[in-house]
Amino acid sequence: MKVYNTLTRKKEEFKPINDKEVRIYSCGPTVYNFAHIGNLRTYIFMDMLRRVLEYNGYALKHAMNITDVGHLVSDEDDGEDKMLKGAREQKKTPWEIAEYYTGVFMKDIKALNIEVPEIVPKATEHISEMLDFVNGLVDKGFGYETSDGIYFDIQKFQSYGKLSKANLEEQIAGARVEVNEEKRHPADFALWKKAPKEHIMQWPSPWGMGYPGWHIECSAMGRKYLGDVFDIHTGGVDHIPVHHENEIAQSEALLEKPAVNYWMHGEFMMVNNGKMSKSLGNTYTIEDLKKKGFDPLAFRYMCLNAHYRNKLNFTWEVMQSVQVAYDRFVEGALAHKDGEETVEAAVINEFLNDFEEAINDDLNIPKALGIAWNAVRYGRKSRQIYELLNKMNKIFGFDFSRKSSEEKEPEISQEVQKLIEERQQARTEKNWKRSDEIRDELKARGIVVEDTASGPKVKYI
Structure with missing residues (x-):
């Protein structure tokens, strides 16, 4: 099995630390609002990785965090906490906001048939682990105190920028120097923020009441559940230049060795060939798809038709075509269920070998889906083909249990x-x-x- 490692910018043979178990960390949602389809594409990619590893016989120990504190609006260290912003706008407490949107997120991934990772830790339940991590960095000289928090000194971490390939000069040019003039370097990032008295979410620390920085959450929880060094870290490409770069810096500074062997990232989803943005009103949700009569699994089918490292463009017109294609694929598979014709073992094996070669080539699911379509269109209706497609569906995650279109009562919006x-x-x-x-x-x-x-x-x- 080969995977593309963002750290080395090349495909590599996947060699797990443990031959029988793969340990994975995935950046989970910040639960202050609904997840949009661009967010959910990243979790479909995460699911594809899980399924391919499981298909290859590995047991999984997979953690996906729930960020319910500390993620500032800018994704860096300025602006307010997204949880507080959501709480103010929706006139609820941050804990009510977190509970509600965590529930919605779990419902969404269930609708998309995304497997839930084995461990789903909440940031607010791991404050002590984060404080231990920050204390360790301060003791080693990587963390320093300012009037508004504890910051990581990136100039002391010699390989800062190795994931995004950015250098410190570029970081200086792009940083907001005016945000905190006490910082030793404009791109130094917050490990712990000091909270004003009116701040709703805050905890005691050696530096007074405060709350964790966003980046420290993943390093601390990943270490707790997966150990000092684990196999794979996943997320969206938007995490590369800031969040994951900072994770690498703080984890390696504390541990004095790399914490992750393979970094894997899913590309953006576009809408009408443009950016997805609340101001444009195009941050569509699973509920939006349902209201227009679309099956969430048809959206999953759309995502599987593009490689996870390629951009994917969403339009409602494409979604209509995708729904038809998805229905035809499932109906075509079901047409083989009661087939009585025999197919040679060599034909089945060729389909299966080509399929397995595709999924193990950096999750080339679009190619694997094309091979499955060839099986669906095979000239003879055969139970053997249906069983083959069922095996392939362990990767795809479509719904083969549904009735045929002749029998099924459609859900009418x-x-x-x-x-x-x-x-x-x-x-x-x-x-x-x-x-x-x-x-x-x-x-x-x-x-x-x-x-x-x-x-x-x-x-x-």
């Missing part, structure tokens, strides 16, 4: 129901043009309306 009613009204008024327009719109969503004596009958295509 309020929006689709209104369209059906509008079409009926148009037919009553003999407005055939409008009736045909609505029919075409429903068909694009994978829904056909049949007009019967007892009223419209809805089914999937």
Whole structure:
């Protein structure tokens, strides 16, 4: 099995520390708001990695944190805590915000059939571990105190920038010097922040009441649950220049050795070939997909059609096409379930070998999906093909348990129901043009309306 290591910028043969168990850390959500589909693409990539490792016979010890304190708005050390911002805007306590959005996130990943990691620690439950980590860095001379917190001295860590390939001069040029003039270097980052009296979330520390920096959370929890050195750390590419760079610095400064052997990152999701942004109103959620009548697993199918290291562009038009393709793939697989024809073992083995070669080549899931499509389209309907596709589906994570489109009652959203009613009204008024327009719109969503004596009958295509 080969994986692309962001640290070395090349594919490498994966060699775990333990031959039987792989230890992974994944940066989890900051639970102050809904996760959008760009965030969730990263967790689908995480899930693909899990599934390929499991397919290859490894047991997993996988930790994914829940950030419920310390993540500042800028992702660096200025602005307010995202949890406090969310609490103020939604008129709830940070703990209420965290509990609610953690629940929504877990519901979303379940809808996407993403496996939940074995360990899901919350930042607020590991303050003592973070303080121990910060104390250790201060004792070694890497941490120093200012009027507003404890900062990491990046100039004392000689290889700072090795993940992002940035140098200190570039860091100086890009840093906000005015944020804290007490810092020894503009890019020094907070390990622990001192809290003003009115700050809602704060804990006692050797430096007074305060709260942890965002970066220290992952280093401390990763070390607690996975040991000083573990196999893989995952996250989005947006984590490379700041969050993961700082994780590497603080962990290696304390341990005096690398803490992670392989760094793996998923690329951005674009919307209409542009950035996903709240100001643009395009930070779509799983609930947004459902409201438009789309199956969350169709979105999973979309993500699997692009390599995790390539950008992926989302549009509603593409989503409509993807829904149709996903339905056809599942229906095609199910068509082999009761097949009675025989397929030669050599054919099955060729499909399987090509599939396994693809998934083990840095998670080339798009190629693996293409091979599965060739099996779906195989000329003879065979139970052997169905069993092969079921084995492949251990990676894909699609729903093969559903009924065929002829038997299945579609889940009708309020929006689709209104369209059906509008079409009926148009037919009553003999407005055939409008009736045909609505029919075409429903068909694009994978829904056909049949007009019967007892009223419209809805089914999937």
